[in-house]
Amino acid sequence: MTTARAQWRFDAIGTRWEVQTAAALPGDARRAASAVIERFDGEWSRFRPDSVVSTLARGGGEVTVIAPADAAAMLDAYGEMSEATAGAVSPLVGGALAHRGYDADYSLVDRGPVAATGDWRERLTWDADTLTLREPALxxxxxxxxxxxxxLVAGCLSAWGGGGIVVDAGGDISVCxxxxxxxxxxxxxxxxxxxVWEVADAALCASAVNRRAWGDSLHHVLDARTGQPVRTVAATWAVAPTAMRADAAATALFFTGGEALAAGWGVSWVRMATDGRVDWSPGCTAELFTAAR
Structure with missing residues (x-):
């Protein structure tokens, strides 16, 4: 980020955050944002033994809990991602990631691929009030x-964002x-x-194989159907009205079907293959330092 503005930097959910505002955020604003992050982490982090998802994983059978506030929005989007990619994207990939070494202890010890079987939506169900896991899964x-x-953080800070606000969480960026x-x-x-991509009142999110990489060419983007890391795509970038959809599209673009999902959502994107080739969506406004696809 390049604009000279007040900056608040901190670490949370395993990444570095930077919030830019026209004036320094007061203590009330920082506490409110920190509370939003803590609530979300306490519900969705598979690295915390006290989180909702860890509680579900330990259940050993069918377990129902009160649905976290973001369950429907995120899992509905996962449903669309899964359908578009023929099951390559699944919220139940946590077990496969842990088995490859990206576990709660960060062991980075690869115990081999674990493939997801069946339709994850039969194992994990939700509505406005409850979240149910019908058999053990992470x-x-x-x-x-x-x-x-x-x-969520950008929305929380909007009351203090006169003059504009930029929230950057390790490359997932909301610009308002x-x-x-x-x-x-x-x-x-x-x-x-x-x-370079010029972004205004939108979000840009990126995903790349050099982030959260370990062992023998392992990284965090696994095909849920096989438990194997993607080998053909090196990085993706997506711009959408919300960071959640930009983040989701950036992930889906690692798989066949991601382009169709992005088009249906109205998301613009850039993608770099592991052989160095770059392609992008129709109408993409990014200024790319390349002459041809």
């Missing part, structure tokens, strides 16, 4: 959860009331960018 909302939380030129970091060289 929920992971990483495909869109950080984007959802960025939206201002215009930002955001560099698209090269996935193999963080000192370089493959382009």
């Amino acid at each position: 929920i992971d909302v990483g495909a869109l959860g950080k984007g959802r939380l960025v939206d 009331g201002v215009t930002e030129r955001i560099g698209l970091e090269h996935p193999y060289d963080p000192t370089r960018a493959i382009g």
Whole structure:
């Protein structure tokens, strides 16, 4: 982010946050945002033993809990992502991630792939009031959860955001009331960018295989059907009205069907393959440092 403005930096949910506002945020604003983050983390973090998803995973059978406030919004979106990608994206991929070493202890010890079987929507059901897991599984909302939380923090701080507000959680960025030129970091060289995207009153989210990578070419973007990491896509960037949808589209674009989902949602995107080729959506306004697809 480039605009000279007041900045609030902090660490939360395993990533670095930066909030930019025209004037420094007062203590009340920071406490309110911190409370939003703590509530979300306490419900959805699979790394916390006291979270809702950890409680469900320990249930050992059918377990029903009061639905967290964001359950319907996120799981409804997961339903669309799963349908578009023929099951490659699933909120029950947590067990596969943990088995590959991305577990609550950050062991980074690969115990091999675990494939999801059947339709996850038969195992995990929800409505406005309840969330039910019908058999043991570990929920992971990483495909869109950080984007959802960025939206929540931006909404929480909107009362103090006169003059515009930018919320950046490790590259998932919400821009409100201002215009930002955001560099698209090269996935193999963080000192370089493959382009710049000008964003105003929208969100830009990115996903890349160089983030949360470990072991023998393992990373956090797994195909839920096989438990194997994606090998053909290196990085994606997506711009949407909300960070949750931008985050979700950035994940879906690692798989066949992601382009159709993005088009249906009206999301613009850029994608870089592991062989260095770059493609992008029709009408994409990013300024890319490349001559051709």
